[in-house]
Amino acid sequence: MGKRVTPQANTTDTKEQISWRERFAALGNLPAFFRLVWEVSPALFLGNAGLRLIRAAIPAATLYVGKLIIDHIVALNKQAAGSSTDDIHYLWWLVAAEFGLAIVSTALGRAVALLDGLLGDLFANRISIRLMEHAATLDLEQFEDATFYDKLERARRQTSGRTVLLSGVFGQVQELISVAFLAAGLAVYNPWLLLLILVAVTPSFIGDNYFNQRSYSLSRSWTPERRELDYLRYIGASDETAKEVKIFGLSGFLIDRFRSLSWEYFTKNRSLAISRAGWGVVLTALGTAGYYGAYVWIVMRAVTGQISLGDLTFLAGSFRQVRGSLEGILLQFSSLTQEAIYLQDLFDYFAIQPTIHSPGTSRPFPNPIREGFVFENVGFKYTNLERWALRNLSFTLHVGEKLALVGENGAGKTTLVKLLARLYDPAEGRILLDGHDLREYDLMALRRNIGVIFQDYTRFKMSAGVNIAVGDIDERTNQPQIETSAQRSLADTVIAKLADGYDQQLGRSFNKGVELSGGEWQKIALGRAYMRDAQLVILDEPTAALDARAEYEVFQRFNKLTEGHSSVIISHRFSTVRMADRILVLENGTLLEIGSHYELLEKDGRYAELFGLQARGYQ
Ligand SMILES: Nc1ncnc2c1ncn2[C@@H]1O[C@H](COP(=O)(O)OP(=O)(O)OP(=O)(O)O)[C@@H](O)[C@H]1O
16 A cells, blocks of 8 residues: 555644643633533532542541551550550550541542442433534534534544543542642641652653643544544444445455554554653652652651651651642643543534524415425535536426426536525525525424435434334324335335334344345335425435336326425436426536426427437337
């Protein structure tokens, strides 16, 4: 494989450095994050916080009890033979107290981990649901945009491992309180010790921050490549692609591509990890030197008798713990800001607003439609396409009319249909429904009144019944309606052959799922068109996979059942097209001809030419 070009990886490394200011600003996401966590479960949230608070006091208490024990033993030794049983009892009480603290600390640790886990799982579920809810509101065009996908991918990463942030922040607070207790003890003896600790931990804090920032930048700039890696992993091992991967012998090609891309990422990560480890050793050594400096001072004071042996253990222990905790807090802080920046990606995704939506006050949807749809000089351009997909398009779709769209591949037929359903809005001109712009109507009402079956319809890996019911999902338990729709689309003959009938799992991804042939799937998908009583039914190449007899029968039924309703049919088969009331011929996104089959034959233009070509093929 040739060397791949990764412009993002090379150019954004420097561009995507995150400044301190951005890091602190990202912390501003924490309140919103906590609100989300709180909404998930107030009880778990409070329980977690409460238990951690108690646990925070334990290290200082344990050290203090330890000091009392040592001082008491020293006192007992001095008294030698004269110790009373009360003194011994007191000593055992102290030992029991320390034992009790150790047990409570472990139990609280387990309880906190449990609550973290439960809360984290609930939170991940909640975010997944919000991701799906938000995705449902977004424009089709947004889904077709690669940068949007990168955002979605980064947001999706937030649905797992969020416990890291959760326990991270909670742990921070717990540690801070622990440190406050311990530091208070240290300050009583000598406040300078605190300053020494701060100086000792600063180098490793700065180092960690630096490396966290670089690792975030790297990971962020590699989002498109990571997506590609996921995609390669998927197509390299999936039931959907297995057939072609085998026939064309693609596995070597896919694996090579995966290998070179993943190796490139690995080497970048590796060099970062190595320099991080190297610097880590040096910087923590500085911290250790600080600790031993203080230790020498404490030992000297004990030797000269200025502090007791108990004080020595308490101070040395406190110092060690405060340093460890502070290092932890500062380390956590830098990974916390990093997590908070990831959180920004999640909130960025939630902040994406659709451009296609209902107006503030919408016009009631006409029922029945009286005048039909009018295209007035409509033009549309895909964002990633230079040329216009449709331009200067004007025609009327009358009420009750059956219109066929004809044109070569890429002429703009599907695009026209997407504009009718407001999956996109025109960039030029407008589409009127009963004299008013489509944008004045409620979007949901419009979509409810239009039934579209696209050529690339989705084969849901769900039951056969649900695959038909998606045409009107609110009616998914309405078995008679599902069965009637199946009869109309000829799907009933397909379902009759399935062992579990309408409950049969389709697709092989799940247990006991069966795969259907292309035409069988199409009959099932066509059933969706009959699920709702739409005023406009659109079929985009609905019979391409059907055999000749099935196609004939489907259209006989379709024409009868949609009598009085408007319909649009896209087809490359002229046997189907000629049944339409009028035929609209598109070429390069513009209207070339429109008229009935006979009118267009008489005109002897493009339609007549294409029709003649196909007819000759059968002679
Ligand atoms: N999502 C998209 N993003 C960018 N360009 C697109 C997109 N969908 C279609 N196009 C482009 O717009 C043009 C019109 O496509 P459209 O799907 O409307 O053609 P069509 O007439 O339905 O073709 P076919 O007969 O092959 O189904 C094509 O050139 C296509 O490349």
